[in-house]
Amino acid sequence: MTERPRFSETKLPRTFSGHRGLAHETGLIFEHGREDFSGVDIDPPQDFKPRLGGLERQSPLGLPGLSEPECLRHYVRLSKQNYAIDTGLYPLGSCTMKHNPRLNEKMARLPGFADIHPLQPLSTVRGALELMADLSHWLVTLTGTEAVALTPKAGAHGEMCGMMAIKAAIAARGEAATRKIVLAPESAHGTNPATAASLGFTVRSIPAGENGLVHPETVAAALGPDVAAIMLTNPNTCGLFERDIVEIARLVHEAGAYFYCDGANFNAIVGKVRPGDLGVDAMHINLHKTFSTPHGGGGPGAGPVVLSSRLAPFAPIPFLRRDGDKLTLVEDKEDTQSFGRMAAFHGQMGMFVRALSYILSHGGDGLAMASENAVLSANYLRVCLKDVMSSPFAERLCMHEVLFDDAWMKDSGVTVLDFAKAMIDEGIHPMTVYFPLVVHGAMLIEPTESESAAFLDMFVATLRDLAFSVKNGEVERFTGAPYYAPRTRLDETTAARKPVLTYKAPVGGREPKEA
Amino acid sequence: MRYLPLSPTEREDMLTRMGLAEIDDLFADAADKLLKAPLDLPRHKSELEVERALGALAAKNLAAGAVPFFLGAGAYKHHVPASVDHLIQRSEFLTSYTPYQPEISQGTLQVLFEFQTQVARLTGMDVANASMYDGSTAAAEAVLMAHRVTRRRNALLSGGLHPHYAETARTLSEMANDDIRILPPDPLAQEDLIAQLDDSLSCVVVQSPDVYGHLRDLRPLADACRAKGVLLVAVVTEILSLGLIESPGAQGADIVVAEGQSIGNGLNFGGPYLGLFATREKYVRQMPGRLCGQTLDSQGRRGFVLTLSTREQHIRREKATSNICTNSGLCALAFSIHLSLLGEKGLRELALVNHANAVALAEAIETIPGVKLLNQSFFNEFCVELPGPAAEFVERAAARNLLAGVPASRLSPRAGLDNLLLVASSELNTDADRATLVAALREEAAR
Numbered sequence: 001m002t003e004r005p006r007f008s009e010t011k012l013p014r015t016f017s018g019h020r021g022l023a024h025e026t027g028l029i030f031e032h033g034r035e036d037f038s039g040v041d042i043d044p045p046q047d048f049k050p051r052l053g054g055l056e057r058q059s060p061l062g063l064p065g066l067s068e069p070e071c072l073r074h075y076v077r078l079s080k081q082n083y084a085i086d087t088g089l090y091p092l093g094s095c096t097m098k099h100n101p102r103l104n105e106k107m108a109r110l111p112g113f114a115d116i117h118p119l120q121p122l123s124t125v126r127g128a129l130e131l132m133a134d135l136s137h138w139l140v141t142l143t144g145t146e147a148v149a150l151t152p153k154a155g156a157h158g159e160m161c162g163m164m165a166i167k168a169a170i171a172a173r174g175e176a177a178t179r180k181i182v183l184a185p186e187s188a189h190g191t192n193p194a195t196a197a198s199l200g201f202t203v204r205s206i207p208a209g210e211n212g213l214v215h216p217e218t219v220a221a222a223l224g225p226d227v228a229a230i231m232l233t234n235p236n237t238c239g240l241f242e243r244d245i246v247e248i249a250r251l252v253h254e255a256g257a258y259f260y261c262d263g264a265n266f267n268a269i270v271g272k273v274r275p276g277d278l279g280v281d282a283m284h285i286n287l288h289k290t291f292s293t294p295h296g297g298g299g300p301g302a303g304p305v306v307l308s309s310r311l312a313p314f315a316p317i318p319f320l321r322r323d324g325d326k327l328t329l330v331e332d333k334e335d336t337q338s339f340g341r342m343a344a345f346h347g348q349m350g351m352f353v354r355a356l357s358y359i360l361s362h363g364g365d366g367l368a369m370a371s372e373n374a375v376l377s378a379n380y381l382r383v384c385l386k387d388v389m390s391s392p393f394a395e396r397l398c399m400h401e402v403l404f405d406d407a408w409m410k411d412s413g414v415t416v417l418d419f420a421k422a423m424i425d426e427g428i429h430p431m432t433v434y435f436p437l438v439v440h441g442a443m444l445i446e447p448t449e450s451e452s453a454a455f456l457d458m459f460v461a462t463l464r465d466l467a468f469s470v471k472n473g474e475v476e477r478f479t480g481a482p483y484y485a486p487r488t489r490l491d492e493t494t495a496a497r498k499p500v501l502t503y504k505a506p507v508g509g510r511e512p513k514e515a
Numbered sequence: 516m517r518y519l520p521l522s523p524t525e526r527e528d529m530l531t532r533m534g535l536a537e538i539d540d541l542f543a544d545a546a547d548k549l550l551k552a553p554l555d556l557p558r559h560k561s562e563l564e565v566e567r568a569l570g571a572l573a574a575k576n577l578a579a580g581a582v583p584f585f586l587g588a589g590a591y592k593h594h595v596p597a598s599v600d601h602l603i604q605r606s607e608f609l610t611s612y613t614p615y616q617p618e619i620s621q622g623t624l625q626v627l628f629e630f631q632t633q634v635a636r637l638t639g640m641d642v643a644n645a646s647m648y649d650g651s652t653a654a655a656e657a658v659l660m661a662h663r664v665t666r667r668r669n670a671l672l673s674g675g676l677h678p679h680y681a682e683t684a685r686t687l688s689e690m691a692n693d694d695i696r697i698l699p700p701d702p703l704a705q706e707d708l709i710a711q712l713d714d715s716l717s718c719v720v721v722q723s724p725d726v727y728g729h730l731r732d733l734r735p736l737a738d739a740c741r742a743k744g745v746l747l748v749a750v751v752t753e754i755l756s757l758g759l760i761e762s763p764g765a766q767g768a769d770i771v772v773a774e775g776q777s778i779g780n781g782l783n784f785g786g787p788y789l790g791l792f793a794t795r796e797k798y799v800r801q802m803p804g805r806l807c808g809q810t811l812d813s814q815g816r817r818g819f820v821l822t823l824s825t826r827e828q829h830i831r832r833e834k835a836t837s838n839i840c841t842n843s844g845l846c847a848l849a850f851s852i853h854l855s856l857l858g859e860k861g862l863r864e865l866a867l868v869n870h871a872n873a874v875a876l877a878e879a880i881e882t883i884p885g886v887k888l889l890n891q892s893f894f895n896e897f898c899v900e901l902p903g904p905a906a907e908f909v910e911r912a913a914a915r916n917l918l919a920g921v922p923a924s925r926l927s928p929r930a931g932l933d934n935l936l937l938v939a940s941s942e943l944n945t946d947a948d949r950a951t952l953v954a955a956l957r958e959e960a961a962r
Contacts, residue, residue, distance in 0.1 A: 018816075028625070029855045033858060036859075038857055038861030039855075040596060040861040048875065052730060052760060052870070053892025057759055057761045058761055061758075061862065062636045063855075063858055068856065071852065074855070079605040079608050081620075081622040082608065082620055082622035082623055083611060084607040084611040086606035090612065101518055106566075107566070108783075111581070112572070112574055113569075113573050115579045116576050116784045118786075119926075123910065123913060124918070125576050125577070126575045128576050130572050138556070156839055156840050157648060157841075189829075190840070194831070194835040197835075203833045243545075246547075246548065272550060273550065295613070295844075296611075296848075297620075298645070299844040300648070300841070300845060332928045334928070340689070341683055341686055342652075343651050343679075345590070345785025345786060349783050350783040360557070360564075361559060363560060364554050364555075364557065366558075369516060370519060372526075372538045372541070376521070380529045380533065383533050397543055397544060421618070424619055450518070450519075451520065452521065453522075486618065486619065486621045488812045488813040488814050488816075490618065490819075491813075492820050492822065494811070495808040495822040496824075499806070499822055499823060500810075501635075501809075502631055502635045502642060503629070503632045507859075
């Protein structure tokens with residue numbers, strides 16, 4: 001191994017402009033735009049009599065305008081300050097950053113999908129309804145369930161949908177007043193307890209066993225006539241398949257409760273295991289994870305919810321109904337058992353098109369192979385890294401993601417966060433850190449099926465090198481990292497203590513310098 | 516499979532290295548539930564095959580751009596500059612995750628900071644979040660926030676609020692055992708909200724322009740609300756209107772929620788859209804959704820981070836202000852790019868063109884005997900009363916390649932609004948489009 005220079009010796013000369021070669025800075029649009037300039041050519045209307053009822057705008061807007069060249073340069077420069085899947089490996093556990101095929105983008109932009117209004121007469125959107133029905137068929141078949149509610153707009157919205165269906169079903173049984181408890185394991189995503197609480201349930205936390213799995217005895221002990229549902233992620237957030245899930249489902253049903261499955265990790269088992277066969281009553285599917293609709297820097301997502309026959313009647317409006325050959329959209333709650341509407345219109349159509357494009361491209365065979373490769377790749381990383389990093393479950397098969405803890409870094413002076421930032425210098429996006437909460441200093445790695453063997457090996461080699469560096473006491477490599485990013489570490493404490501959430505100065509102005 | 520890089524040999528080698536014989540050995544924990552045979556589903560398809568299959572479905576739909584088009588009611592078609600769609604497809608915007616590692620996410624974060632500022636200025640508020648799913652869910656979240664701020668659990672919703680928005684808020688309120696009262700549909704903007712205020716209310720939710728197109732003066736209502744400690748939640752479903760109309764913030768609203776789709780984003784059959792959420796500085800810690808804030812890096816350079824996350828589910832779990840863990844990132848980017856191209860000047864001009872076109876259409880419709888315009892005021896959308904059911908008229912028009920508007924009954928079935936038609940007009944409508952619609956209405960009135 002070649003000798004690395006010490007990091008304190010690698011200071012680079014500063015530049016006049018603040019740019020560093022291809023790494024350009026760009027000010028805020030409010031600093032370089034102009035209020036009296038527009039990058040859109042519009043012919044002002046001829047004289048006409050406004051009918052604004054005396055509510056014409058009096059207050060100034062303070063919005064800058066950019067010409068098209070300025071606009072492109074601004075956003076292209078900004079884009080280059082982002083890491084992306086197309087740039088490199090993005091092993092965020094639980095987030096599933098897989099390749100986003102561009103065919104999906106092309107299909108979503110067909111005018112027949114992108115340029116139709118949600119309230120056009122149904123006779124003019126037959127193809128859109130068919131697409132929704134086709135996607136539904138795939139989702140129901142792949143999950144072995146009865147029905148699917150397409151409207152939820154993201155995973156957490158899907159959770160809300162599933163839990164509202166459960167609440168409605170319980171109310172229909174006349175048990176709304178008594179069943180107020182929702183069980184959720186400590187390893188659950190934060191959205192699970194947040195969802196349950198927002199619907200008026202009380203959350204009862206159940207501990208995971210030492211092997212990272214939920215034990216039937218623990219569930220049995222927590223169940224009772226006051227329990228409405230259990231919310232369980234499978235494969236769970238430790239990357240493990242809940243071995244006793246069928247038994248847990250049986251106990252839950254026996255106690256008169258429902259089984260909500262957080263489907264965030266469905267991508268590990270598509271085409272291999274059907275959640276419906278495990279006793280799941282409701283599960284959301286993150287189309288942006290499992291079916292690769294792009295994450296777009298934080299959204300939009302889509303979170304259709306598959307439902308068992310016990311919950312299907314309570315699905316939200318609107319839903320599709322097939323009368324013979326004809327598909328209709330039921331938009332009126334009257335005469336249904338639906339719990340109601342949870343958003344305007346009919347769901348994330350743009351995401352449905354992308355997801356179906358991904359699904360058709362893979363087919364039943366390709367979807368199963370994608371799951372296999374995701375699980376294979378995660379296990380490969382586990383085997384290749386377990387001698388240098390520690391994992392509570394190192395010797396156990398994992399599913400699509402592998403969990404390490406920070407026991408191996410103890411007393412090194414390097415934290416999990418430092419380690420993550422050093423990965424940035426190596427051109428790799430960090431894994432998910434400090435989640436799940438059940439493991440100390442969690443590092444959750446999800447390579448997905450999109451990585452080649454060469455990239456996986458490069459990832460392994462890099463992480464091993466970093467791990468050796470930790471063990472050799474090369475603390476600076478970590479505590480000062482990242483050195484090679486558009487920004488060094490940002491002061492998040494001040495950001496939260498004295499929040500600056502908008503630009504305060506006028507257009508073209510400069511904000512007063514901090515004292 | 517073109518998307519799966521591991522070759523059969525590489526799969527074999529990796530399995531061997533793990534000491535496993537076959538791929539299903541990886542699924543040992545699920546062994547008894549593993550599917551024994553492949554599901555009855557089609558095999559994988561080439562790009563060309565997928566294009567054919569989906570192209571055939573797309574071809575069965577009537578695209579708005581192909582015909583004279585007058586639909587609104589919460590989703591609007593405007594011209595979007597070509598550079599917007601190009602920029603949002605940059606890999607680094609399209610295929611990045613939520614900016615949890617700020618050092619390598621400054622692109623997304625700076626965009627969000629600029630977006631929040633644009634939204635705050637447009638709505639006349641102090642702060643805005645990094646966006647929500649859509650306008651309807653943002654409105655429902657506003658009600659919940661008003662409950663938190665006022666420690667009351669009782670909301671009053673105007674009859675001019677988009678019925679989908681009202682239903683969305685009602686579903687959530689019923690589920691959380693909160694009280695909610697939705698006033699009956701108000702196509703003539705005659706309801707007296709001030710008379711219904713009392714100090715048990717957490718908020719009043721009012722839309723302007725309302726779903727029937729009427730512009731509502733929020734100022735007297737804002738004063739009355741303040742006197743009773745009730746928050747005024749203003750809803751805007753056509754955000755372009757704020758280029759021409761006084762901002763809800765300047766009219767005294769406490770929370771402004773809006774559908775941002777009409778700037779930068781297409782119709783997409785209803786989603787994905789863009790929820791805008793803005794409020795006063797003093798309520799910022801009660802806001803739902805992501806917030807981006809400005810800070811400095813360790814070298815003193817300006818940078819941006821997600822902040823105030825102690826409100827959010829991944830930290831607070833069951834005590835979070837909302838379960839939301841998404842924003843409409845890419846839609847917010849499209850909005851922000853389009854708005855930065857328009858600027859103040861372009862936004863005002865575009866809004867003016869929309870209003871002028873709507874006025875021209877309204878004036879032509881007012882000359883048709885038997886068809887009645889219900890609005891005194893409007894921005895780019897209004898409500899007309901036909902002599903017969905609007906849904907039937909719309910169907911007949913569609914059969915002749917005219918998308919004439921939204922029947923009010925589509926949004927409020929069984930409310931006795933069968934003859935009402937919502938008509939929106941934008942910069943896209945030509946004189947010929949208007950003439951086509953006016954002729955069809957004239958024919959309808961003469962039936």
